[in-house]
Amino acid sequence: MLNFVQQLLGCLAALYVGWRILRFFISSKSPLDNIPGPASESFISGNVEKIMDPRAASGYQQGLVERYGRLFKIHGLFNAKWLYTYDPRALHNIFIKDQDVFEETDMLISMFNVLTGPGLIATLGDQHRRQRRMLNPVFSAKYLREMIPIFYAVTHRLLDAISSRVENGTQEIDVLGWMSRTALELIGQGGLGYSFDPLTEDKADDFADSIKAFFPVSSQIPAAFHQLLPWLVRVGPPSFRRKLVEMAPFGVVQRLRQIIDTIHARSIGIIDEKKAALEQGDEALKEQVGEGKDLMSVLLRANMSASAEDMLTDEELVAQVSGLVMAAMDTTSNALSRILHELAMHPDIQEKLREELVQVRDDGTGSLRDLEYDEVMELPYLDAVCRETLRRYPSIRGLFRIIRKDSQLPLSAPIRGLDGSLIDIIPVTKGMLIVTDIEASNCDKETWGEDAYEWKPERWLKPLPSAVDEAHIPGVYSHLMTFIGGSRSCIGFKFSQLEMKIVLATLLPAFKFELTDKPIFWNAAGITYPSVGDYSTKPELPLRVTMIKA
Ligand code: HEM
Ligand SMILES: *[C@@H]1O[C@H](CO)[C@@H](O)[C@H](O)[C@H]1NC(C)=O
Ligand SMILES: *[C@@H]1O[C@H](CO)[C@@H](O)[C@H](O)[C@H]1NC(C)=O
Numbered sequence: 446m447l448n449f450v451q452q453l454l455g456c457l458a459a460l461y462v463g464w465r466i467l468r469f470f471i472s473s474k475s476p477l478d479n480i481p482g483p484a485s486e487s488f489i490s491g492n493v494e495k496i497m498d499p500r501a502a503s504g505y506q507q508g509l510v511e512r513y514g515r516l517f518k519i520h521g522l523f524n525a526k527w528l529y530t531y532d533p534r535a536l537h538n539i540f541i542k543d544q545d546v547f548e549e550t551d552m553l554i555s556m557f558n559v560l561t562g563p564g565l566i567a568t569l570g571d572q573h574r575r576q577r578r579m580l581n582p583v584f585s586a587k588y589l590r591e592m593i594p595i596f597y598a599v600t601h602r603l604l605d606a607i608s609s610r611v612e613n614g615t616q617e618i619d620v621l622g623w624m625s626r627t628a629l630e631l632i633g634q635g636g637l638g639y640s641f642d643p644l645t646e647d648k649a650d651d652f653a654d655s656i657k658a659f660f661p662v663s664s665q666i667p668a669a670f671h672q673l674l675p676w677l678v679r680v681g682p683p684s685f686r687r688k689l690v691e692m693a694p695f696g697v698v699q700r701l702r703q704i705i706d707t708i709h710a711r712s713i714g715i716i717d718e719k720k721a722a723l724e725q726g727d728e729a730l731k732e733q734v735g736e737g738k739d740l741m742s743v744l745l746r747a748n749m750s751a752s753a754e755d756m757l758t759d760e761e762l763v764a765q766v767s768g769l770v771m772a773a774m775d776t777t778s779n780a781l782s783r784i785l786h787e788l789a790m791h792p793d794i795q796e797k798l799r800e801e802l803v804q805v806r807d808d809g810t811g812s813l814r815d816l817e818y819d820e821v822m823e824l825p826y827l828d829a830v831c832r833e834t835l836r837r838y839p840s841i842r843g844l845f846r847i848i849r850k851d852s853q854l855p856l857s858a859p860i861r862g863l864d865g866s867l868i869d870i871i872p873v874t875k876g877m878l879i880v881t882d883i884e885a886s887n888c889d890k891e892t893w894g895e896d897a898y899e900w901k902p903e904r905w906l907k908p909l910p911s912a913v914d915e916a917h918i919p920g921v922y923s924h925l926m927t928f929i930g931g932s933r934s935c936i937g938f939k940f941s942q943l944e945m946k947i948v949l950a951t952l953l954p955a956f957k958f959e960l961t962d963k964p965i966f967w968n969a970a971g972i973t974y975p976s977v978g979d980y981s982t983k984p985e986l987p988l989r990v991t992m993i994k995a
Contacts, residue, residue, distance in 0.1 A: 475526045475874075476871070476872040476873070476874060477518045477526045477528065477871070477877075478526075478863075479862040479863050479864055479866070479868065480516070480517060480518040480528075480860075480862065480863070480868070480871065481513055481517055481518065481860075481861075481862070481863055482509075482513060482517040482518030482519050482520075482529070483509055483512075483513070483517075483519060483520075484520075485520035485524050486520075488523070488524060489522070489523060490522060491519065491520030491521050491522060491523070491524050491525070491527075492519040492520050492521075493519075493520075493521055493522060496519070496880065498969075499968040499969050499970045499980055500968070500969075500979075500980040501969075502842075502969035503842070503884075503967075503969040506842075506843075506882060506884075506885070507884075507885070507898075509529070510531070510882065510885045513529075514860060515530060515531055515532035515535075515856070515857070515858075515860070515889075516528065516529070516530040516532050516535060516854075516856060516860055516871065517529050517530075517860075519880065521878055525877075525878070526877070527877065527878045527879065527880060528854070528871065528873065528877065528878075528879045528880070529879070529880045529882065530854075530879065530880070530881060530882070531881065531882040531883075531885040531886040531889065531926075532856045532857050532858075533857050533886070533892075533916045533917055533918050533919065534855050534856055534857040534917075535854050535855070535856055535857075535871075536881060536886065536918070536919050536926065536930075537917065537919040537930075538854055538855060539846055539854070539879065539881060540881075540919055540929050540930045540931035540933070540934070541919050541930055541931040543852060544931050544932060544933065545570065545849065546848060546849055546850055546852045547846040547847075547848060547849075547879060548569055548846060548847055548849050549569065549845075549846065549847070549933065550845050550846070550847045550878070551675035551847070552674060552675055553845070554567055554568070554569060554675070555674045555675040555677075555678045556663070556674060557768070557771075558678060559674070559678065559705065560659055560705060560708065560767065560771070561708070561712075561764045561765075561766075561767040561768040561771065562709070562712075562760055562761070562763055562764030562767075563760060563761050563764050564576070564761060564764030564765045564767075564768035564769075565577065565580060565765065565768055565936065566768045566771070566772060567764060567768065573932070573933070574932060575754070575755060576757065576761060577932055577936070578755055579744065579747060579748065579751060579755055579756075579757055580744065580765070580936060581936065582747065583740050583743045583744050583747060584740065584936050584937060584939065584940060585939075586939060588738070588740070588743050589818070589939055589940060589943055590818045591738045592635045592738055592739070592940075592943070593817070593818050593943075593947075595631075595634050595635050595735060595736075595738065595739070596631060596635060596943065596944060596947045597815050597947065597951075598634070599627065599630045599631050599634055599635075599644070600627070600631075600947050600948055600951045600952075601951070602630075602643070602644040602645055603623060603626075603627050603644055603948070603951070603952070604951055604952065604955055605644075605645060606623070606644050606645055607623065607952070607955075607956060607990060608955065608992065610990075611956065611990050611991065611992045612992065614991075615989050615990065615991040616989070616990055617961055617987050617988070617989055617990075618987065618988060618989075618990045619985050619986060619987055620782055620785050620786075620958070620986045620987070620988045620990075621778065621779070621782045621974070621975055621984055621985050621986035622985065624777075624778035624779075624781040624782050624785075624948075625657075625774065625775070625778040626642050626644060627644070627778070627781075627948060628773065628774050628775075628777040628778040628781070628944070629641050629642060629653055629770065629774050629778075630642050630644060631773075631777075631944045632769060632770055632773040632774060632777075632940075633734075633770070634734055634735050634739065635735070635739055635740065635940070635944070636739060636740045636741065636769050636770070636773065636940075637715055637735070637739055637740070637741045637766060637769070637770075638715075638719060638733055638734050638735025638736075638737070638738075638739035638741055638742050639715050639718075639734055639735070639739075640734045641653050651707050651711075652707060652708060652711040652770075653770075655703075655704040655705075655707040655708050656708060656767065656770055656771055656774065657774075658700075658704055659701075659704055659705075659708075659771075660971070661982065662697060662700050662701055662704060663697075663701060665697045666695075666697055666698070666701075690702055708767045709763070709767075711766075712763045712764075712766035712767050713763055715741070715766055716741070716759075716762055716763050716766065718733070719733070719741055719742060719745055720745065722737075723742070723745055723746070723749075730742055740769070741765070741766070744757075744762070744765070745762075748762070769937070772935075772937060773937055773940070773941070775840070775972045775974070776840040776841065776941070776972055777840075777941050777944060777945065779840045779972055779973060779974050779975075780834065780835060780838075780840050780941070780945060781945055781948060781949075782975060782986045783834050783838045783840075783967075783973075783975075784830060784831065784834045784945070784949065785958050785986070785988065786965060786975065786986060786988070787830075787834060787900055788830070788953075788958055789958045789959050789960045789988050790960065791900075792959070794830065794902060795953070795957070795958065797826060798826050798827060798830055798949075798953060799953045799954060799993075801824055801825075801826045801827060802824070802827065802949075802950050802953055802954050803954045805820065805824060806950070806954060813954055815951075816950060818943070821943070821946050821947060821950055822942070822943065822946065824946070824950070825906060826902065826906075827946055827949060827950065828905065828946075829902040829903070829904075829905035829906055830902045830949075831942065831945055831946060831949075832902075832905050832923055832925075833900060833901060833902040833904065833905060834900070835922075835923075835925060835927045836887045836888070836923075836925050836927065837887065837888060837898070837899075837900045838884075838900075838967075838973065839883045839884055839887055839925070839926070839927040840927075840972050840973060841883060841927075841971065841972055841973075842882070842883055842884040842969060842973060843880055843881055843882045843883050843884065843885075844880075844881050844883065844929065845878055845879070845880060845881075846878070846879045846881060847876065847877070847878055847879075848873045848874065848875055848876065848877045848878075848879065849875065850875050851872075851873070851874050851875055852872075852873050853870050853871065853872055853873065854870065854871040854872075854873050855869065855870050855871075856868075856869050856870070856871070857916070857917075881926075883926040883927060883929070886918060886920075886925075886926040887925050887926055887927065889916075891912065891916075892910070892912050892913055892916045892918070892924075893910065893912075893913065894910050894912075909924070919931070920934075921934045921935070921938060922938050954993065954994075955992065955993055955994065956990050956991060956992060956993060957990070957991045957993055958988045958989070958990060959988060959989040959990075959991070960988065960989070961987050961988065961989050963977045963978065963987055964977070964978055965977065965986060966978060966979055966980060966981070968980055968981070968984075
């Protein structure tokens with residue numbers, strides 16, 4: 446039996462590869478033939494290997510962008526022709542105007558489906574729209590305001606944890622590790638009304654560990670199987686697929702199964718607990734972590750009064766639990782780490798920011814107080830530092846979209862085709878892939894000026910270049926594509942602003958952050974992360990931390 450499964454999977458993979466090769470030879474003519482772009486680097490992986498290579502991707506892509514501009518052609522797997530763009534008008538069509546045409550790829554959707562179930566990040570079309578309708582209000586400023594005490598409670602524990610480590614003098618601390626734990630606990634308490642990590646002691650949590658392990662473990666599965674996934678998840682009834690997975694004679698498949706089972710079981714547990722409390726009334730909810738102010742409690746209450754067509758099924762609700770943790774944790778912790786790393790490299794800016802924070806937090810008796818929502822959100826220099834970091838170093842540097850039906854992609858300004866003609870509308874065909882480059886949009890010199898690739902918080906303290914306004918960047922946040930735009934934009938972007946600002950406002954008056962002599966390397970993976978020295982699969986950011994006040 447085991448042999449049979451192995452052979453079946455082998456056959457499927459071979460068939461798929463054969464089909465791709467065949468298609469390459471058959472469809473040699475493409476509407477993109479006239480679009481300039483780099484030569485292919487390999488028959489099998491085109492330019493993709495370089496684009497995905499965490500060691501070099503950043504420099505490689507910046508080189509392409511500088512050479513070819515806002516839209517060009519690259520070679521995908523088996524040299525399929527892909528588009529690469531950061532043209533604002535094209536981005537507007539992709540993310541907002543025609544977002545049903547330019548959708549999330551099946552591979553990503555089915556991967557998230559396997560991991561989380563049918564939540565926001567794992568659904569398309571009407572199902573996704575319906576979920577967004579239910580969830581959008583939950584993420585509004587109204588509920589965020591109420592979350593302030595939860596955020597402070599978590600951040601004070603972080604403050605105590607770091608204080609206890611540097612109480613006798615400067616220590617080297619893995620800042621990324623602490624930011625990850627904090628981001629997890631903030632989405633845990635604020636998002637789910639659930640505590641994963643006390644922060645004050647080291648305690649492993651199998652749900653958190655499973656979420657962290659999912660991508661590293663699934664990347665050990667050969668790429669061909671990832672490509673097959675959208676198809677495999679449709680074979681037979683769930684019970685059959687489950688059997689198939691249970692029988693799969695590969696260690697990594699069994700490890701993945703454990704990961705997914707752990708995540709699923711805990712997600713159900715979290716929801717069941719919330720529901721039980723809710724049934725007993727608001728008082729019972731207030732006794733729980735999050736005091737009924739967390740997003741999940743708000744969502745459960747909203748669902749109770751929702752119209753029949755808007756209601757979420759249990760399965761959809763459970764899927765939001767791991768979906769939210771997945772979406773919120775590494776993005777935020779890497780952004781926070783990037784800010785602290787930049788501040789360590791720019792001590793003058795760190796000091797200026799600290800002065801702003803200490804001054805406004807001074808309660809008049811020599812102690813520091815916690816800031817209200819509006820105060821912390823409106824501090825100009827804190828805002829400039831956050832904005833500039835999210836601009837220059839978006840945690841997610843780029844995204845894939847697949848074209849679901851033949852269509853057209855208009856450009857803000859024409860490009861010159863290989864035959865010398867001017868092109869301002871690109872015909873695109875079903876099945877074609879598009880890489881949208883978030884970083885290149887955020888750092889476009891035509892829009893932001895010659896210093897676009899420099900990290901300069903000061904640029905936000907004066908009026909932005911008029912080109913920024915005129916470019917009509919379709920991002921939800923601040924002319925930036927960091928959280929993209931449209932109905933798949935980051936639903937948690939206000940949540941993440943608030944948590945980052947509260948963490949920084951709490952830590953910077955208490956500690957000084959400095960570089961160690963270990964060089965830091967930022968790996969250009971799906972979510973950019975730091976490591977020591979060179980490319981590494983071990984994310985870490987050691988900084989020297991010194992307590993400031995006695
Ligand atoms: C610096 C921090 C963050 C960054 C840079 C970021 C960025 C993004 C981006 C680029 C997307 C679009 C992904 C795609 O289309 O494939 C996205 C989606 C999403 N983000 Fe964030 N995010 C951050 C923090 C958060 C937080 C804190 C939460 C939750 C509280 C969150 C929840 C989500 C969800 C649920 C989606 C899926 C939305 C949908 O498909 O409708 N994110 N995020
Ligand atoms: C700091 O010094 C005190 C007294 O010597 C000691 O008890 C404590 O463990 C030290 N803290 C750390 C983090 O080393
Ligand atoms: C949403 O509310 C309806 C009606 O109160 C209920 O039947 C359904 O189970 C709820 N869905 C979830 C996921 O709790």
